[in-house]
Amino acid sequence: MNNRQKYNKIFTTLFNINDSQLNKDFTFNNVENWDSIAHLSLITELEDTFNVLFEIEDILSFGSYENGMRILEKYKISFNDF
Template sequence: MGEYNMNIEKYNKIFMELFEVEEAELNADFNFGVEKWDSLAHMELIAQLEDEFEIMFETDDITHFGGYENGKAILAKYGVEL
């Protein structure tokens, strides 16, 4: 349980800092295309997640990482529990 809490906190922190949003805004509606989530921010998000969780996303996963909730499922493929 402790690892779960730490991982979700790290995940949320990356989103909050990169997109300058409050944690309450992170939900199923937080997707590519919201304010500040453009292609450059997308690549920065991927880079930060790879660094934080010590993983390397496959190209398909980078392309399909289009939302806050979807990202959780993709990270699970790499053994990161959120």
């Protein structure tokens, strides 16, 4: 499984959606069940899966599917592997 597939699986599992819903509009403002608990679960899953430890600023700004990939790229996680 490549990094994009791992990343997508976390979102699809946590939010109980399918891959087709993951796009630029998938943000905490547009997803009803993206609350503080879901946010912390998302961060925890991402940290465990990609073996990173997010800085507080990154946790606070991780508010969308697309922004999350940019943040992970800061930690040397590449999404160009598909």
